[in-house]
Amino acid sequence: xxxxxxxxxxxxxxxxxxxxxxxxxxxxxxxxxxxxxxxxxxxxxxxxxxxxxxxxxxxxxxxxxxxxxxxxxxxxxxxxxxxxxxxxxxxxxxxxxxxxxxxxxxxxxxxxxxxxxxxxxxxxxxxxxxxxxxx
Numbered sequence: 001x002x003x004x005x006x007x008x009x010x011x012x013x014x015x016x017x018x019x020x021x022x023x024x025x026x027x028x029x030x031x032x033x034x035x036x037x038x039x040x041x042x043x044x045x046x047x048x049x050x051x052x053x054x055x056x057x058x059x060x061x062x063x064x065x066x067x068x069x070x071x072x073x074x075x076x077x078x079x080x081x082x083x084x085x086x087x088x089x090x091x092x093x094x095x096x097x098x099x100x101x102x103x104x105x106x107x108x109x110x111x112x113x114x115x116x117x118x119x120x121x122x123x124x125x126x127x128x129x130x131x132x133x134x135x
Contacts, residue, residue, distance in 0.1 A: 001039070009039030012069075020068050022096040033096070054082035060112050061086070062105055064093025086112060 001009045012020050017034030018027055025033070053059075061079035065072065072089075079087040088108055090101050098105045 008042040010042055010045075011037060011039055021094060022099060023066060023068070023094045024064075024092065024100040025094065025096050029099070030096070033099070058116075059084050060088075060108060062088040062090065062097060062108050064095060064097040064100070065089050066092040067095045067097075069095040 001011065003009050012034070014031075014034040017037065018025070018030035022030035022033055059082045061075070061082065061084040063070070063072075063075040063079075067075065075089070076087070086108070088104065090097055090104055093101050
């Protein structure tokens with residue numbers, strides 16, 4: 001879809017969205033995701049990155065083994081290139097892994113945040129009294 005600045009916004013066709021993007025999400029939910037999806041600017045698919053955060057910031061990677069939007073080899077390559085501290089592939093999960101497997105996503109975040117906090121000088125980089133991290 002053309003936009004005023006001359007660029008183009010891309011969408012996944014709503015009738016194909018569930019199978020393409022969220023195959024392991026309940027159909028009512030994936031249909032809602034289809035009609036509320038945010039566009040992707042075409043330039044994002046080929047435009048140069050000015051500063052890749054993964055070059056200087058630790059990263060972790062979680063993705064679905066059944067992703068039809070990004071090839072598995074590309075997911076694995078991006079995780080390797082970013083020197084991900086941990087890479088988790090959820091077998092059969094779609095691109096919407098955060099929607100279909102929220103517990104796995106939360107577990108990865110909590111485990112890795114706990115590890116980072118534990119290795120910080122003093123045990124916590126901000127305030128040792130925080131109890132928002134569970135083990």
